[in-house]
Amino acid sequence: MRAAIEEHAWDGGWYRRAYFDDGTPLGSSENDECQIDAIAQSWAVISSVADPERARRAMGAVDEKLVRRDPGMILLFTPPFDTGSLHPGYIKGYVPGIRENGGQYTHASTWAVEAAALLGQGDRAKEYFDLLSPIKHTRTPELVEQYKVEPYVVVADIYGHPPHEGRGGWTWYTGSASWFYCVMLESILGFRLHGDRLRIDPCIPKAWKEFTITYRYRTATYHVTVENPRGVERGVSEVHVDGQRQDDKDIVLQDDGRSHKVRVVLV
Numbered sequence: 292m293r294a295a296i297e298e299h300a301w302d303g304g305w306y307r308r309a310y311f312d313d314g315t316p317l318g319s320s321e322n323d324e325c326q327i328d329a330i331a332q333s334w335a336v337i338s339s340v341a342d343p344e345r346a347r348r349a350m351g352a353v354d355e356k357l358v359r360r361d362p363g364m365i366l367l368f369t370p371p372f373d374t375g376s377l378h379p380g381y382i383k384g385y386v387p388g389i390r391e392n393g394g395q396y397t398h399a400s401t402w403a404v405e406a407a408a409l410l411g412q413g414d415r416a417k418e419y420f421d422l423l424s425p426i427k428h429t430r431t432p433e434l435v436e437q438y439k440v441e442p443y444v445v446v447a448d449i450y451g452h453p454p455h456e457g458r459g460g461w462t463w464y465t466g467s468a469s470w471f472y473c474v475m476l477e478s479i480l481g482f483r484l485h486g487d488r489l490r491i492d493p494c495i496p497k498a499w500k501e502f503t504i505t506y507r508y509r510t511a512t513y514h515v516t517v518e519n520p521r522g523v524e525r526g527v528s529e530v531h532v533d534g535q536r537q538d539d540k541d542i543v544l545q546d547d548g549r550s551h552k553v554r555v556v557l558v
Contacts, residue, residue: 293340301345305352306331308368317379318368324375325393328368329357333402336409350406354415358403362437362457363422364449365400368393371452388452390460395449397423397467401474408478408494413524416479417496423471428459445471480504481517489542491515491530491555497522509546515553529556 300306308318308328318328332349335341341349357366371393372383385392400423407416421427428449429435429442440446440459447464450456476482481493482504495502500522504515530537531554542553 305349333406336406364395367396394451401470404474405478411525413495487544494525508544510548517555519557528558
């Protein structure tokens with residue numbers, strides 16, 4: 292499967308999304324519409340299946356072609372379907388740039404955040420996270436007028452084509468909200484829980500010198516401080532629990548009713 296993907300799905304600068312029954316590719320530079328799709332590029336990284344250098348190039352193409360820093364969104368694909376020859380199904384029934392037809396589909400956009408973090412790009416992962424944040428879309432009266440929906444819940448989609456560019460669509464969307472939460476907690480802050488073991492392996496902006504997490508595990512409370520004295524994006528060198536340096540980077544959680552201090556140092 293890995294060999295087939297590299298032979299048939301690589302388009303020269305990114306990965307194709309699919310093929311029609313007649314062999315026509317989708318998500319290819321050959322297409323007049325939907326030339327590049329974000330999902331294939333993000334999952335090239337997340338799956339760990341794609342060639343690492345190609346996967347990195349594919350995410351570079353996402354940044355160049357799908358990330359819109361003004362008004363702030365990560366498109367699902369571009370250009371949207373409209374009058375071209377491809378017939379991908381119901382999404383072509385949407386106005387160009389609306390929902391799945393070339394707008395920001397937030398559920399998929401969160402995977403771009405995770406992919407950036409997996410590549411060790413802390414600055415970019417946080418930038419992408421901020422592009423998706425409803426708070427960032429409502430910082431000024433002008434942005435509120437453009438966005439038009441609530442600033443305190445995650446939106447399923449943002450319209451990505453004039454004259455509606457930057458307008459929020461369906462809100463209170465649980466699929467997007469849960470992924471939005473996970474990529475911040477797990478991919479950026481690095482909080483990974485496996486049963487009674489906790490690992491902190493963040494990928495953060497270089498400018499972050501420190502952050503803290505308070506986690507309650509049953510009757511115990513863990514106060515985690517992550518220090519970044521050298522301004523790096525990734526790389527855990529030391530883990531201390533209650534003043535004792537750990538040989539293992541995993542923290543074994545205790546249901547003991549106590550308060551514990553965890554110190555994680557990056558280099």
